[in-house]
Amino acid sequence: DTGVSQDPRHKITKRGQNVTFRCDPISEHNRLYWYRQTLGQGPEFLTYFQNEAQLEKSRLLSDRFSAERPKGSFSTLEIQRTEQGDSAMYLCASSLEQLNTEAFFGQGTRLTVV
């Protein structure tokens, strides 16, 4: 499978714990995005990488959230001290740099904070 891969698919954690999600983009894609999707809503942009550089962060990305993309390949999204409001689907997408290219999405990681 050469699509965008996310791991894990599901994560249940206790409030206050830290969690980390991984995204493997399509191999030749240099752009990588993280979105959050809560129930009944469309995805909301969190952050964006071009290669290894994090170029944009949404105001939704509080200081408890950190994302990395070492070596410009896979990316991780860490949430520290999770809160119940962090429960959501976290989606990763990747694309080529050209403006007229589509973003390909992974299946997402569903986080439940109990």
Added chain:
Amino acid sequence: AQTVTQSQPEMSVQEAETVTLSCTYDTSESDYYLFWYKQPPSRQMILVIRQEAYKQQNATENRFSVNFQKAAKSFSLKISDSQLGDAAMYFCAYRSWGSQGNLIFGKGTKLSVKP
């Protein structure tokens, strides 16, 4: 800031019939992209159709077509000859021409297809 509005939380269509999903957006930009994405249950979001704002011709992809009204800031999706596999959440999305590529999504429309 740009916004995308989908006013139909749920829609239903009979198999083989035609259905139209509505989307309006707000922007002060003149150049941008509009998209319709499909999100089947427990599966990843996939692109259905894309429209560049500078193109007057409406985009078409097989059974899927759009009605793009730039002045009215309207971007509806028409699905012809609906199939059971079309059942999914459909999201309308906006992307600025000069942006880094991040998308602004509407809340989505849940489409059911009745056999």
